[in-house]
Amino acid sequence: MEHIIETNNLSIAFGGHVAVDSLSVKIPKNKFTSVIGPNGAGKTTFFNLLSGQLRPTNGEIFYKGENITKKSSTERTRMGIGRSFQITNVFPNLTVLENVRLAVQSNEKIRYQMMFHFKKYKKFEEKAMELLELVLLETKADSVAINLAHGEKRKLEIAMLLALETDLLLLDEPTAGMSLEEVPAILEVIKKIKEKGDRTIVLIEHKMDMILDLSDQVMVLFNGQLLAQDSPSEIMENKTVQSAYLGGLHDENSA
Numbered sequence: 274m275e276h277i278i279e280t281n282n283l284s285i286a287f288g289g290h291v292a293v294d295s296l297s298v299k300i301p302k303n304k305f306t307s308v309i310g311p312n313g314a315g316k317t318t319f320f321n322l323l324s325g326q327l328r329p330t331n332g333e334i335f336y337k338g339e340n341i342t343k344k345s346s347t348e349r350t351r352m353g354i355g356r357s358f359q360i361t362n363v364f365p366n367l368t369v370l371e372n373v374r375l376a377v378q379s380n381e382k383i384r385y386q387m388m389f390h391f392k393k394y395k396k397f398e399e400k401a402m403e404l405l406e407l408v409l410l411e412t413k414a415d416s417v418a419i420n421l422a423h424g425e426k427r428k429l430e431i432a433m434l435l436a437l438e439t440d441l442l443l444l445d446e447p448t449a450g451m452s453l454e455e456v457p458a459i460l461e462v463i464k465k466i467k468e469k470g471d472r473t474i475v476l477i478e479h480k481m482d483m484i485l486d487l488s489d490q491v492m493v494l495f496n497g498q499l500l501a502q503d504s505p506s507e508i509m510e511n512k513t514v515q516s517a518y519l520g521g522l523h524d525e526n527s528a
């Protein structure tokens with residue numbers, strides 16, 4: 274199996290606290306991997322290390338076989354590592370369509386002035402509309418971003434992330450703060466991206482039951498370490514994982 278990310282003994286400490294501890298993992302290409310673990314397990318810190326927001330205290334990160342440990346987050350985005358919060362600078366007073374069109378334009382490295390070139394402008398807008406359809410937000414294309422419901426804003430963020438056309442999508446709790454009614458729509462969006470099969474999705478989620486069906490693989494973090502990485506069914510059966518979630522795991526051998 275081809276892997277898009279490989280980490281080698283990746284660690285980071287904040288003061289004396291080791292948040293990610295000697296993590297050596299491989300993330301399969303064009304698959305859906307979910308990252309789960311109790312509060313404080315190091316999930317978001319792991320993402321921050323992958324996207325370049327944080328520098329490791331030790332260890333290395335390889336992306337498509339290249340050592341990216343010393344690369345900036347901007348360089349990593351250019352190389353194809355996309356993270357949802359990097360584009361949360363949604364312009365609140367622009368419409369949904371305008372926001373996505375600007376993200377499409379920025380990906381094409383076109384200067385703002387080029388907007389006046391009608392043909393290009395049309396092309397960007399069509400691409401933006403396609404993305405809005407993919408995230409089930411096309412009916413809101415003309416709504417001003419500030420007026421969107423929380424779940425719709427998260428969908429807009431995903432559309433803008435997709436506009437960057439990165440091969441790897443790091444989604445940190447895309448359903449956080451959503452109402453129960455909003456959750457199925459965002460899962461549908463993620464499912465559609467997955468079904469296209471040309472991207473690697475890594476997703477942190479607290480609501481484990483929701484994403485197990487979608488996942489090709491589940492990675493469980495606990496105290497900054499890799500507790501297990503397996504298929505969803507194997508993870509569900511894993512006694513050590515069950516113990517971690519029940520708050521135990523003091524004596525792994527008895528689990």
Ligand SMILES: Nc1ncnc2c1ncn2[C@@H]1O[C@H](COP(=O)(O)OP(=O)(O)OP(=O)(O)O)[C@@H](O)[C@H]1O
Pocket residue numbers: 287290292310311312313314315316317318319
């Ligand atoms: N910038 C920081 N400075 C100091 N400590 C930090 C920093 N970032 C994270 N930590 C600590 O590292 C540990 C891991 O945090 P992290 O946010 O990665 O966990 P998490 O698994 O994402 O948790 P949650 O599910 O609650 O979001 C926690 O103990 C947290 O307090």
